[in-house]
Amino acid sequence: MTPFDRLKKLADKQGLSINDVEAKIGLGKNTLYSWKRKVPSGTNLTKVADFFDVSTDYLLGRDHQGTRTADLTDDDVIFTYQGKPLSKEDKELIKRLMNGKD
Missing domain, CATH: 1.10.260.40 (lambda repressor-like DNA-binding domains)
Incomplete structure (x- = not known):
């Protein structure tokens, strides 16, 4: 490829x-x-x-995963979904869901 x-x-x-x-x-x-x-x-x-x-x-073609890692608590990193930045509220929701809290 x-x-x-x-x-x-x-x-x-x-x-x-x-x-x-x-x-x-x-x-x-x-x-x-x-x-x-x-x-x-x-x-x-x-x-x-x-x-x-x-x-x-x-x-x-030297790295087959292609992704970079970052921590959701890092405010200097802009997280996106389908090219659109996640809001602070979205990031908080993801953190709660990953911790098993609704």
Whole structure:
């Protein structure tokens, strides 16, 4: 699987086209399609990894899990669901549910 294949899979999961992703992260049209035939630049690779909250190693095929970890109590981390940030209330609800408290 190529970096483009991984990118496409991530975009499809969120219902986005490759052009949508390019627009959202400020890249020119068809920039990401070039990943089909060449290794992505470090800058663009980082932008895509940050957008999808995966590691650059995942996009390059060196890490198969693709996720980064963070603690729900870390206020400096923005947690998202389907590309939308979770509110403080949502984070508190998740913590309560994970601790077995309704």
